[in-house]
Amino acid sequence: MTEEERDTEGVRLQKVLANAGVASRRVCEQYIAEGRVRVNGTVVTELGSRIDPTSDLVDVDGTAIQLDATKRYVVLNKPTGVVSSMKDEQGRPDLRRFTQDWPERLYNVGRLDAETSGLLVLTNDGDLAHVLAHPSFGVTKVYIAKVTGRVSPQTIARLTKGVELEDGPIAADKARLLDASAGGGTSLVELTLHSGRNRIVRRMMAEVGHPVVDLVRRQFGPLHLGTLPAGRARELTTVERGALLTLSRRDAAAPDEPAADH
Template sequence: MNAKDPRSPGHPSRRPTRRQRAQRSGQPTADAHRPDGVRLQKVLAEAGLGSRRACEQLIADGRVMVDGVTVRELGTRIDPETQSVSVDTMPITTHTGKVYLAFNKPAGVVSAMSDPEGRPSLQDYLRDRPERLFHVGRLDAETEGLLLITNDGELSNRLTHPSYEVSKTYLAEVRGPVARDVGARLKSGIELDDGIAHVDSFRLVDSTPGYALVEIVLHSGRNRIVRRMLDAVGNPVQRLVRTQFGPIALAEQRQGKVRELRPDELGKLMEAVGL
């Protein structure tokens, strides 16, 4: 027998594996397939990954994994309530009935679904939503910017739990000038009434006589923490805007606008808290 013959002893076999044969024959991958489940391309389309045809192409290209197994078969069915799905290694949310929104909160709106004092509240912007929603963390009434709203209790709990250290980014207009050592002081820690607080990063964005614009990143969720820290270093806040919550950025979203998170944003948010 010729040494180059693939049937010769010691020569690696070219016989396809069981999974490769299943892929070629169009049979579902047993590791992921649930006979009574929902077609994978339908799950992807409903998660916002594109049209059904576009999602079929994602599967065919080997970009979709279910429970850690790459799936290429269009006949695969899954249970979206119990199985994990990722596209290009980014987890996506397949649970039905879950809502994930980003709201650019104007000043004067309280972070509550209703207000006994009659002030503007989140309900004024969410009247058309049938779901029972709640906000993730809060912004004080005069602080503007990004507020996440959902009905996913587990995600909300993780985003607000200190152990996950999800960062928040703020732009603050303050009274100037800002002393050169302010950033170092804020990073090393400021003594407040409820304990020491510190920022992850501090950057002077702009400065004019009597005025400065600074960017602060921190993961603390304590009440009015940014205002109290800047007041403690002698730079009271005139205006405060949260521009980012974890991987979700406010970007060009108009004030007062509510939008659904994109699948890639939601995947990054889930990844940040281990979901």
């Protein structure tokens, strides 16, 4: 939409922001006047500005605002034993049971293997799903791995320095030992990775001699699992949606590569 078209068409920017739950219309007008609002990357300070909520991208203080009310964003704490698919051809438990509370057809962003539990995003926003699941964007994920044996500080250092796997070297962005005496000769390790390679956490820990017993993804980009029980799903908060959309808009163009599970 051109500036001339915005003068006669579309919806006033402050109304769009208020309808999106940013703040009251009067406060939104103040945000605009203070230069805190951008439309398609350009600061807009004119209160009479009109936009097209279906196509224009708006952010306030650098945080993306969801204008399309038809888009749904849900976080699930996937339990073990469930495959990351909306329909499993082998008849295994899938994700459909967790989407029944929403009328939209939701799909998972990326995957977690059946024996890995934790944070999985479900949405009907295909553009966002493509960006978030794409290896080229390097979205950070945080995992807690229960592994066999007592992990040493030297092993933690090795994980961040890098290990050689059959498909090439890999290094954790961060690694720390949470508990070296978790009982039964096991340790708890927290790994932060941006890799999308297949079952990467399990393969890294096996390579350093500490096979994974249990694996949970606690964080995906700006989203945290928090206290959400296993097998439960909830809609993202306004703040979480803004953080997720901001992340997805960093660079909407990426080469096609499949997203892998862990």
